[in-house]
Amino acid sequence: MAPATDRYSHTRAILGPQLFERVQDARLLVVGAGGIGCELIKNLVMSGFGTGERGLIEVLDLDTIDLSNLNRQFLFQKQHVKRPKAVVAKETALKFNPHVHINALHRNIKDDEYNVDYFKSFNFVMNALDNLDARRHVNKMCLAANIPLLESGTSGYVGQVQPIKRETTECFDCTGKPVPKTFAVCTIRSTPSTAHHCIAWAKSYLFPQLFGADDEADQQELDDAEKNGENVEEIQELRKEARAIRELRAGLNLEGAAKRVFEKVYVGDIERLLKMEDMWAHRKAPHTLNWDELSSAPSTSSSAPSTSDASNGTTAANGKDEARIKDQRKLSIKDSFDLFVDAVTRLSARFDPLGEPLSFDKDDEDTLDFVVGAANLRAAAFDIESQTKFQVKEYAGNIIPAIATTNAIIAAALVHQALNVLRSDWSAARTIWLKRTSQRIFDVSPLSAPNPHCAVCRVVYVPVKVVEDATLGELVRELVGEGKAIPFEGFVSVQEGTRLLWETEDFEDNAEKTLKELGVKEGKFVTISDDEDHWPVQLCIGSYLPASSTERIVPDTSAIPSPIPTRAPPPAPEADSDSSDVEDLATVVEGAAATGAEAGAPGAKVVGKKRSAEEAGLEGEGDEGKKKKVEYLVLDDEDGDVVIDLT
Ligand SMILES: Nc1ncnc2c1ncn2[C@@H]1O[C@H](COP(=O)(O)OP(=O)(O)OP(=O)(O)O)[C@@H](O)[C@H]1O
Ligand SMILES: [Zn+2]
Secondary structure, eight states: OOOTTOTTHHHHHHHOHHHHHHHHHOEEEEEOOSHHHHHHHHHHHHHTTTOSSSOEEEEEOOOBOOGGGTTTOTTOOGGGTTSBHHHHHHHHHHHHOTTOOEEEEOSOTTSTTSOHHHHHTSSEEEEOOOOHHHHHHHHHHHHHHTOOEEEEEEETTEEEEEEEOTTTSOOTTSSOOOOOOEEOHHHHHTOOOSHHHHHHHIIIIIHHHHHSOOOTHHHHHHHHHHHTTOOHHHHHHHHHHHHHHHHHHHTTTSTTHHHHHHIIIIIIHHHHHHHOGGGGSSSOOOOOOOHHHHHHSOOOGGGSOTTHHHHSSOOHHHHHHHHHHHHTSOOOHHHHHHHHHHHHHHHHHHOOTTSOOOOOOTTOHHHHHHHHHHHHHHHHHTTOOOOOHHHHHHHHTTOOOOOHHHHHHHHHHHHHHHHHHHTTOTTTOEEEEEOSSSSSSEEEEEOOOOOTTBTTTSSEEEEEEEOTTOBHHHHHHHHBSTTSSBOOOSOEEEEETTEEEEETTTBOTTTTSBTTTTTOOTTOEEEEEESSSBOOEEEEEOSOOOTTOSOSEEEOGGGSOSSOOBOOOOOOGGGGSOOHHHHHHHHHHHHHHHTOOOOOOTTOOOBTOOOOTTTTTOSSOOBGGGOOOOOEEESBTTTTOOEEEOO
8 A cells, every 4th residue: 555645646546657647747837717727726736736846837817816706716715815816826726735836927828928939838728717818819829839728618507628639629719609799889889778788888888998998990890880881970970979089088187087078978979869860760869968967966875986985984894795785776877977977087097098908897896886887877868777786797797606616527627638638648538518408417528620611720830939130021031932931932921910011022111120120029920821722821929039049030840731731612501500519618618708807907808809700709610711701899809798790
């Protein structure tokens, strides 16, 4: 019998010494230390992962601990509130097993420094995330670095684990993700008829316009809306409205900002809407609100802004309870007005037009109060019933109750699949489903092959190291052309995201500019396409070569297949009729996305960005070849927020 001091004797006996050695020496990255992440980290350290000489568990999370996390994120306790999740997860994990090599990063996985070389330094990655955007990013990085990913998600009682490996299995984006909610642009911005429309407007339109990323894509959104047949006259008006909002935004830090915002959105914009008589022929017209009347009306007790709780001398616990009860009180228009004015003042003080934009977070009182106040005032202008703060929080935060047991089961399944990954046994690896509806609660299915039309995993990813002053011209000359690493002949275009950087003969102006000057820094992807049928090549810029390097551009040529594959013919229409499993995956992923990491974290959100439906995960096939026209606008791409259907 193994000595009592050997805490791993059982695990070693079950796994066998060889596999257990791999467990101990595994270098793995856990992204997210929330509900699933905490369970997962506990399982990993208790099973001996990262305890070998070469082993490492790196835990990365952008958030700090919130009181509301404590009911299910058992690595955290009350005294940890406000501390970084990753750091506390590490501290607690070390108490469970002091022999584990564990590193904590309080960072966003989307930061550029987590480039392809960073990902390559791990044997595999485990996702314990709660939003589509970050999941997609990690999926792409793992494909680029060619390392396995274990993807997971839970939503209420359902959950799933999906092992992903480039060329071997479906990737996260091989199947479509469902449309969470769709509203037409005009419904949100001109003709709301429900409280949800008003909340969507306050959260996904007014808030980002005033305090979020200053989004130049707004113009484009409206162009697209016009092209898609929405009311032309109204779109013109919305353009003017957006311009005026930009002016307001510039003066947010000046005296009287709340009044100016109020006068614009609840007086000027409503008056403008009223002039469009056709619009109100068959619907109830809105009415303007009056600043003087509302500001001079006597305040009611429940209207006191939430910040006053902190200073009124109650204990923290009592304050919280009171706040919770208060959150469920019906708000009068005066209450909403006071909340709005106070929230604009608080947010304006935090807002720096040149600094980091603010983003909505249901747990950030200032942003929540703004949405509650602004949405209810809009509701009042359109004679729609107001909502309590609790209701707004639930809707705007897309809250689906998170269940600790579901997280625990999924975290266990993740570790189980990690063993298959360590064995490199992809035939044994399985997608695991925790369901409520099927006959079996636990469903297990073999992994599917990659979708031949998936624009995310079918493109060719090539890690490249460059010196810091490499130019775009050098990159193209060095890598592209007959007999070169990327043997595209004739016409070639080079893009970074949607930005065109180069086109053979037509646009070579950037040739002498350094990649750095062009914003193509480490962590970025450069897409090289030709005018034939080849899948594009995505160059993944890794860590810079040292200045002393004799080589200036070093591609990982082993990542380039020869010949470069061409796109498969478009799928037959009936190929879309999918299996129920695909539907379930999508549902779980969406639900999981909806549980909302809407953390006010830097860079966590892309607010007001126009994205293709495909990018937003709204369609079944990631078929780049089809280049479909944009039919949806995502006003807030995280957590299944508001997607505006332009069709
Ligand atoms: N881009 C990202 N980089 C790093 N961590 C991320 C990123 N996006 C989300 N996360 C983290 O993923 C974790 C997901 O955990 P979970 O689903 O339990 O969410 P939560 O924010 O803890 O809970 P809730 O949203 O219910 O309050 C969160 O801790 C969140 O901070
Ligand atoms: Zn794919």
